[in-house]
Amino acid sequence: MSELTQLSPQPLWQIFDKICSIPHPSYHEDALAGHIIRWAQEKGLFAERDQAGNVLLRKPATPGYEKRRPVVLQAHLDMVPQKNSDTVHDFTRDPIQPYIDGDWVKARGTTLGADNGIGMASALAVLADDSVQHGPLEVLLTMTEETGMEGAFGLQPNWLQAEILINTDSEEEGEVYMGCAGGVDFKTVLPLEREAVPAGYQVVKLTLKGLKGGHSGVDIHLGQGNANKLLARFLFQHAKKLDLRVLDVTGGTLRNAIPREAFATLALPQENTESLNSLAQQYLAVIQTELAAKEKKLAISVEPVQSELQALTKACGDKFIALLNATPNGVIRMSDDVKGVVETSLNVGVVSLDEKTATIRCLIRSLIDSGKENVVESLTALGQLAGAECIAKGSYPGWKPDATSPVMHLVRETYQKLFNKTPNIQVIHAGLECGLFKKPYPNMDMVSIGPTITGPHSPDEQVHIKSVGQYWTLLTALLRAIPEKA
Incomplete structure (x- = not known):
């Protein structure tokens, strides 16, 4: 006791x-x-x-x-x-x-x-x-x-x-x-192509952590950071110039919890590692300013690691990063009928890779069925453009x-x-x-x-x-x- x-x-x-x-x-x-x-x-x-x-x-x-x-x-x-x-x-x-x-x-x-x-x-x-x-x-x-x-x-x-x-x-x-x-679970599954990490490349782990997280329904309007989305934003900005190759990305643990941490295992030319560290700290300063009122413990780190994983091919890695970066997140629409209440939202809750697929798991919520259906259709259209399989299930009223x-x-x-x-x-x-x-x-x-x-x-x-x-x-x-x- x-x-x-x-x-x-x-x-x-x-x-x-x-x-x-x-x-x-x-x-x-x-x-x-x-x-x-x-x-x-x-x-x-x-x-x-x-x-x-x-x-x-x-x-x-x-x-x-x-x-x-x-x-x-x-x-x-x-x-x-x-x-x-x-x-x-x-x-x-x-x-x-x-x-x-x-x-x-x-x-x-x-x-x-x-x-x-x-x-x-x-x-x-x-x-x-x-x-x-x-x-x-x-x-x-x-x-x-x-x-x-x-x-x-x-x-x-x-x-x-x-x-x-x-x-x-x-x-x-x-x-x-x-x-x-009401709500519905949505899963986007992207096929992956892998190849050996190019010779002379350094493998590193990029960690973004320290976010508050929270409930993907009652907290979704508060403007707190989503670790999956913040990581995707950085990768999209710098993957091409640094010649980053993606080995693994993981973020979040539950589709109904706003993710607090996300991790990317990356390979890049040895000569670009210093630039990656510098750009990561510059990005940290930017998002710390943007989220200053909400996120007080946000941190980003880069450290060398050992990995037996193969890398995604350049084209496949770029496609995955673009898909994750383009996936919408947060409040979609406020209610006209109930003032101050979110009508429709989604949470990019869990991102994971295995050898053959990348999976993005979202939870869509809406006070009206048509709002829920609209987000399902938008995510489906985005997935189709990327050549991904899209699965909506577990819908509840x-x-x-x-x-x-x-x-x-x-x-x-x-x-x-x-x-x-x-x-x-x-x-x-x-x-x-x-x-x-x-x-x-x-x-x-x-x-x-x-x-x-x-x-x-x-x-x-x-x-x-x-x-x-x-x-x-x-x-x-x-x-x-x-x-x-x-």
Whole structure:
């Protein structure tokens, strides 16, 4: 147990501390799911998993609340595994190490997993705390949300009994979400031609690192640097004049995380290495100036290395660099309907090379299907010009806002009474699972709330302690205020 267990509300923080101790990155949630099932059974609660691995728990209504409309609290089981380059951590084996830093809880060198671990902990804390008053209650914990929403895709009709769903995956206290963007994964695969590194060429590794990174949805409008795009820009500017030959390029680790680091293994004539070092530092000064307000730790280095890899042919290398440099990134369009919210974006999340292919993985998000389709078509056209294979898959729908939602109005009224101010009713440019839940449960009334979490999907992730208490106060008051069935 860590110092977190002394924070208030104590049941929530104690459960979150336990969640941190059990590794649960995407595709490795079974240990945590098994722990939760056993924990619920020991408390005499209904607990089972479906074919997709989702966990469903049930608790009877508080005496006197039996006629209230049934509610399901929903969170996802997995977390995004991101770490600093100098942090030794195996997300499949090692526990997260949370600690208190002033008003915030952070993790040592890794993502914290407050996304969506705090929401998960709050739902389980409601089950654990018999002083919380509520009607018939369910808790749904879904699998593998961060890498494709597979649990939500696999959710079957008639499993849930609830009429109202409260999603706990929002990340700003004081905001109530009633809609979200849909998304689709896009992969561009370019065939490669390789040859031996020319005689007399020096092999070097160019490293670009120190960027903040972040969530490819909620942070995409902040203007933070994308390591893949910054590296491509430099290579495009200087590859021809320095006679650079590409051996390998890697950048980013997840398509839904803004990449913080990118690396290029290059070969160039021995006499050009000094120029490469000089140009790299000149470029660093340029982008440090451009990104001065956002990126304080940006760094570029060049070092000689040994490599057994063959180089891309000159023509193939130039084509790959041009393709990566031309691939759009960031905000495509702001919404006209929801002021201040991104309508359509994409994140050039992961770049990798193997012997025969170069792969560029993007995540496209949009509040409207046509916006998503437009970016798919643009990337496809660009890929076709380069002679690449283009694959769009894993498309998931957005959650269409419903201004008449009774639970949304109830959240607003409850928040106003508790805190004497009106919350912001928002649509979020991120993928919540609510849009997928609407297919098996079209009549479910849904809303999303949560505490303040900054830097999700990056090692800078942190959750604001006071906001967790405010969120808990709102959640428990909301459960108490749910009306009776009509």
